[in-house]
Amino acid sequence: MINFDEQLDFFKLIGNELKERIIGYVIGGSAMMFYGAKVNTKDVDLVFLSRKELEQIKDVLFNIGFEEKKKMIKIFKRYDIADNKPIMMEGKDTRFDLFLNEIIDFKMTESIVNRVKESHEFNNLIIKVVSPEDIILLKSATEREKDRLDALNLLKKFDINWSIIIEESIHQTKIGELLFPVFLYDFLYELKEDLKADIPKKVLDEIRKISEEILIKKLKKKKKK
Amino acid sequence: MKLIEAAKNLEGFQTISTISKILKVSKRTAVNYAWRLRKAGYLTTAYGGKKTKIYKISRLLREKKGYNFYELFNNYSKIKLSPREDYIIHSEKKPSIEEILARGIDIMEFRVVLGVLGLFNKIKSWSKLKYFADKYDIGRKIGALYDVARTIIRVKRMDKRIRKGLLNGKGGYIINNVKTRDFKNIEKEWKVFIPFNKQDLMVYKE
Numbered sequence: 001m002i003n004f005d006e007q008l009d010f011f012k013l014i015g016n017e018l019k020e021r022i023i024g025y026v027i028g029g030s031a032m033m034f035y036g037a038k039v040n041t042k043d044v045d046l047v048f049l050s051r052k053e054l055e056q057i058k059d060v061l062f063n064i065g066f067e068e069k070k071k072m073i074k075i076f077k078r079y080d081i082a083d084n085k086p087i088m089m090e091g092k093d094t095r096f097d098l099f100l101n102e103i104i105d106f107k108m109t110e111s112i113v114n115r116v117k118e119s120h121e122f123n124n125l126i127i128k129v130v131s132p133e134d135i136i137l138l139k140s141a142t143e144r145e146k147d148r149l150d151a152l153n154l155l156k157k158f159d160i161n162w163s164i165i166i167e168e169s170i171h172q173t174k175i176g177e178l179l180f181p182v183f184l185y186d187f188l189y190e191l192k193e194d195l196k197a198d199i200p201k202k203v204l205d206e207i208r209k210i211s212e213e214i215l216i217k218k219l220k221k222k223k224k225k
Numbered sequence: 226m227k228l229i230e231a232a233k234n235l236e237g238f239q240t241i242s243t244i245s246k247i248l249k250v251s252k253r254t255a256v257n258y259a260w261r262l263r264k265a266g267y268l269t270t271a272y273g274g275k276k277t278k279i280y281k282i283s284r285l286l287r288e289k290k291g292y293n294f295y296e297l298f299n300n301y302s303k304i305k306l307s308p309r310e311d312y313i314i315h316s317e318k319k320p321s322i323e324e325i326l327a328r329g330i331d332i333m334e335f336r337v338v339l340g341v342l343g344l345f346n347k348i349k350s351w352s353k354l355k356y357f358a359d360k361y362d363i364g365r366k367i368g369a370l371y372d373v374a375r376t377i378i379r380v381k382r383m384d385k386r387i388r389k390g391l392l393n394g395k396g397g398y399i400i401n402n403v404k405t406r407d408f409k410n411i412e413k414e415w416k417v418f419i420p421f422n423k424q425d426l427m428v429y430k431e
Contacts (some may be wrong), residue, residue, distance in 0.1 A: 012315060120313045
């Protein structure tokens with residue numbers, strides 16, 4: 001586990017070691033720490049838009065004592081069969097998960113990049129923090145209990161723009177394989193029912209309608225095949 | 226009213242008068258609320274105009290880390306910016322005015338570059354400015370904008386050696402693909418394209 005200060009120290013260290021300017025997008029618990037919505041996190045999740053940048057970060061982490069972990073930990077649905085698995089660099093108390101362009105099946109789209117609200121410069125390392133809406137959507141595709149609690153915390157702290165989440169989930173389904181609105185509906189329904197999260201009924205109804213339409217389309221496609 | 230509730234109701238950009246309207250209190254009480262919210266970490270000054278200050282209020286309690294580029298820029302510049310995205314610099318020392326000026330030009334956005342002109346009269350060390358000009362490879366751009374600034378505001382005279390040194394930098398567009406018909410003599414001397422008309426600089430005369 002590392003706290004926010006330790007995370008900043010790691011970024012400073014990496015930034016000082018880098019020879020070139022690199023932009024990374026921070027997601028998950030690490031991003032929540034930047035928003036003051038979480039105290040500590042087990043792993044630092046970073047997404048890069050180029051293989052070269054990812055390799056450079058991997059080299060720096062290796063040089064400062066991290067080692068590549070070959071055995072994957074199952075976090076996301078479809079983790080075992082996904083092509084684009086993260087590089088996991090394990091240190092003494094923390095782990096860096098490095099993703100390239102997508103987080104398993106969740107693509108880093110231009111709209112996600114444009115929604116970034118904060119950039120942090122650590123010498124040659126620029127860390128961009130993805131929006132709370134995108135963090136919630138990402139968490140909806142995971143299977144961990146703590147991600148539900150994280151999402152609940154975000155819902156309490158932010159005025160979430162639901163239309164962003166709904167639109168992005170539809171967009172992700174169009175460009176990928178996963179049925180994000182279906183995951184999102186299950187996730188939000190559980191949050192509302194089990195954890196009493198403040199999610200408008202109108203939003204849930206809308207996502208359910210979209211999910212049903214997507215499922216029907218998918219079934220029709222399968223029948224045709 | 227509890228502070229966290231006040232922060233929730235006031236989330237976003239506010240002035241004293243909007244705080245007083247939203248909380249339905251007098252302006253004097255609104256000033257007190259602003260002071261208490263700031264003390265608790267819910268309020269920061271987004272920028273202060275001549276008459277009214279604009280506050281940014283967020284219910285997220287966050288310890289301030291690093292230096293916000295746009296906050297520093299707004300402290301120095303007459304042209305205030307309200308960016309879509311915060312840019313935090315995590316460095317040992319607070320970025321100097323010279324660094325803010327160089328970074329402002331490097332951003333290549335119209336309003337930021339226009340705001341940079343006003344920073345030239347606050348420069349304390351020309352050699353420091355030269356250092357950052359070399360770091361960002363924008364020597365010619367800095368030289369040209371300095372000359373543009375001199376046409377509209379009072380600016381300290383630049384050291385001749387520094388001026389000569391700035392000619393070593395890369396020329397071209399200050400803002401990608403933006404050029405105008407004014408300041409042709411400055412453009413010729415520095416081999417850069419000035420993105421402003423004379424009319425754009427009138428904001429410094431107001």
